[in-house]
Amino acid sequence: MHPSQDNTGTERAATSGEPMKHHQVAVIRRLPHPGRGFTQGLSTDGTNVWESTGLYGHSTLRRYRLGATEPDWIGPLDPTYFGEGICRIGTHLWQLTWREHRALRWSVSNHTLVDTVPLDRDGWGICHTGTHVITSDGTSELILRDPHTLRPLRTLPVTYAGDPLPCLNDLEWAGGRIWANLYGTAYLVGINPHDGTTTDLVDARTLHTHEPANPETWMNGIAAHPTGGFLLTGKHWTRIYHIRLTPDHNRIHPRHYTDMSTLCLGSQLETHASTTSTEIGTL
Structure with a gap:
């Protein structure tokens, strides 16, 4: 018996005992992606969007109103920094850098760089749970951190069907779950913050087909959008999509592969028909 199944064939979220939920995306709105940057991180309050863009010599933090066609402010990073994930905590915003092991703290109100602090790992994604900050570094491990200093507090190994789940990239917190892009794919996963098991798998390939x-x-x-659903975009994408999650009845079935690293960098996934998905209408 596969570790993600019970003896009735029902999928389980690895060891947590929760039924695995499979989702597709339904588009609520298609919005411009101002500047079409090399997107590394995204944050919104429902009206304004903050975006981190990458590439050495081109990395920025930028702000624009949701639906605008151009940024209303762009803050260039030092050319030795490669911008990565962002998250807002009150009046400040954290921006990670990739291999530089530095995190930047920005003032939201006046767009000034307030502080730079050391980071013990590569920076990929970051989110705020309300009590902790969580970061990713492209591996199967997430790090819980002090939200004010980014001091590491503990490591959360992430698994799918009992195996390590690599390629965790940009992060968000919504509905009591950590949501992560899988690097190099058009898939998202929802992660139990207590034991690291994957509870949700989101197939967003329909969005990618509309991009160059x-x-x-x-x-x-x-x-996460305050009214529900998520904003999703990509590197150099023409649009930002406001989406909600709907049941995926042609869901990916984990018993067809054993190495989740095959998800990364665009590998195709096999599908298996099912009708047991659950819609998350409140995220």
């Missing part, structure tokens, strides 16, 4: 065919245009950038 380019090796760099992977989906990246996820932000």
